[in-house]
Amino acid sequence: MRKLSKVSIYLCVIFICLLCLIPFLVLIILSLNSPQRVFYEGNMFIPDFYLKNFAEGWVKSNIGSAMINSAFITALALIIIVLLCSMAAYTIARFKYRFNTLIFAVFISCMMIPGIINTVPLYTLMIKLHAVNTLWGMALVCAALAIxxxxxxxxxxxxxxxxxxxxxxxxxxxxxxSSFWRIVFPLLKPAASAIIILNGFGIWNNYSQAVFFLQDSKKHNVPQALSVYFQQFAGAKWNLMAATAVIAIVPVILAFLLFQKNLIRGLTEGALKG
Known part of the structure; x- marks a missing residue:
């Protein structure tokens, strides 16, 4: 019975993994098909390996500029998040001030508020700071939502x-x-890695706030550039749209491979006494 239960568990895990991987497999196959190829004709799981899609998609979609914008926004936001949140968490965890418990309860409560609800007041604040249509302004918005x-x-x-x-x-x-920066902060690498992965993907793929705060086409991030590019073809050229999407996914996959070793450790150790 134990062997049967283990086999069933492994089969369920494999099935779930396949469900998650199938959309990416379809995306890669579409990106490698020639312009004349219809996806449902012939063997749909054997692509044409038409690599010109990536070069053409790179040029026409302006995805390179958008990736630079997203990289700047993500990097600046993550630096702010790691520095400010580590210091705030250290103060709450180590010092028994009068309102520490209340402040920590406020942080937990803010986790339950959808980010889109704060868009209007944040937009009003960003106008006063002259931060609309600026990359650093978008980074501040993303950092504030992730704190x-x-x-x-x-x-x-x-x-x-x-x-x-x-x-x-x-x-x-x-x-x-001094003891925080010299002793504690270097030990926060697993937690920082977990935070970078959890928030980095969301900031890189942020579309709901970017629509409001990055209206200038030159300041568009990756989701906005993909949205504009997809609207141009409206489903007419699936190969180019898929190739551009694959290009946009590559940095996210590389970042995950870089930080994934510390992801589970950062989450599990933080949950033991949190």
Whole structure:
């Protein structure tokens, strides 16, 4: 019975993996088909390996400029998130101030509010800051929406670290601020990796806020560029649209492969005492 249950579990896992991979497989096959090829004609699982789709899609979609914009927005937002949230989580986890519990409860409550609800007040604030149609303004918006969840993850991870690490550094003459940057912050690599993956993908693929804050075509991010490009062809050239989508996915896959080793560790260790 145990062997049968293990086999059934493995079959379920394989089935779920196949369900997740089939859309990407179809996308890759479409991106490699020639312009004359109709997807449902012939053997749909054997592409034509027409590589010119990628070159043509790169030129016509302006996806290269959009990827640079998305990379800048994502990098700046993640730097802000990691620095601010790690310091906020450390203060809440290590110091028993009067309103620490209330502040942490506010962070948790903000996690339950959909980001789209904050778009109107954020847009009003961005107008006053002259940050609409700027990449740094979009990065601030993305960072603000990700701060509650990131602080929660950092808080749980810091609570799992022994307090004696900082206390020994303070005995040796370090301040709390110095002990955080020298002792604690280097140990937050797994949590930071988890936060970078969880928030990085969302920022890279952000469309709902980008429509409001990046109206200039020169400042479009990847989802906006793909949307405009897809509207031009309206389903007439699936091969070019699929090739452009594959190009846009590559940086996300590379980022995941770079940080995935620390993803599970950052989430599980943070959940032990969070």
């Amino acid at each position: 509650p969840q990131s602080t929660f993850v950092f808080h749980g991870f810091i609570k799992s670290l022994p307090r004696e690490l900082e206390e020994s550094a303070i005995i040796d003459g370090c301040s709390w601020f």
